[in-house]
C-alpha cells in the first residue's frame with residue numbers, strides 16, 4: 001500500500017502564497033478550491049461530499065479555516081498528514097444542531113395521523129437517519145411510550161458523525177436544554193412533563209434506561225451505505241437541506257427500499273419530495289409537516 005502524500009494533491013504556488021498571506025479572511029475560497037478539497041477528502045478519507053450544497057460547504061470550510069487558523073494550504077496539509085484532524089473536520093462539516101420535539105406540530109401530526117396506523121403492526125421498527133446527538137430518537141421513544149407502543153417499538157439512530165453518536169448513546173442533556181425542550185413537549189400536546197422521562201441530577205438529565213433499551217445508535221453514511229432493515233417509519237429531518245437534488249433522490253430511493261409496504265417517511269419542515277418519480281412512489285399524508293406514505297410494495 002502506498003501512502004498518499006501532499007505532493008499527490010498538487011499543492012500549487014498560489015497555495016503556498018496563501019500560507020505567507022495567512023489568508024486571514026478566507027472569503028476567497030473559489031469553486032475550484034472547494035472542488036479540490038472535496039476530491040482530496042474523497043481520496044484520502046473515503047467520504048464523498050460532492051453532492052452537498054456548495055453554499056453550505058463553503059460556509060463550513062471557511063469556518064474550519066477560521067477556527068483552526070488555517071490557510072487553504074494548511075487545511076490540505078492537515079487533511080493529509082494530521083492523524084485525528086479528519087474527525088474534527090467531519091464534525092465541522094456536518095451541522096449537528098438539533099433539539100427534542102423539534103417542530104412540535106410535526107410530533108402532534110405524527111401522534112394523531114401516523115401512530116394509530118403503526119399501532120396495528122406487531123413490531124414497529126423506526127429509523128432516525130441523521131439523528132445527531134439523539135434528541136430526535138428519544139423524542140420518538142417518548143412519543144411511543146405515551147401512545148402505549150413502547151414495548152413493540154425499536155428505534156435505530158444513525159449518523160455519519162461518531163462524536164455526536166457517542167453523546168446520543170449517553171442520553172444525558174443539560175438541564176438548560178431540557179428547559180427549552182419542555183416548551184416543545186408541551187406544544188406537541190403530550191401528557192405530563194418532559195422530565196417524567198428523565199432522571200435529573202445536578203445540572204443534567206439522563207433519559208430513562210427503559211427508553212434507552214429500545215434504541216440503538218450506529219454509524220451510517222447515507223451516501224455510501226446500504227439499507228439495513230425494513231422499517232415501518234423513517235425520519236430524516238433537517239438533513240436533505242444540505243444535499244443537492246440528485247443526492248436527495250438517491251437517498252429517497254434508499255428510504256423507499258427500506259420501508260415496508262405503506263411505511264411512513266418524515267422529512268424536515270423545509271424538505272419536500274419534489275421529484276415526479278418519487279411523487280408517484282409516496283403520497284403526502286400531511287403536506288405541511290412533510291409526512292409521506294410509501295405507495296406499493
Ligand SMILES: C[S@@+](CC[C@H](N)C(=O)[O-])C[C@H]1O[C@@H](n2cnc3c(N)ncnc32)[C@H](O)[C@@H]1O
Nearest residue numbers: 094095096098130132159160161221222237238
Ligand atoms: C441538522 S442535524 C439534524 C438532526 C435531527 N435529525 C434533527 O432534525 O434535529 C443533521 C445531521 O445529519 C448528519 N449527516 C450529514 N451528512 C450525513 C450523511 N451523509 N449520512 C448520515 N448522516 C449525515 C449530520 O452529521 C447531522 O448530525
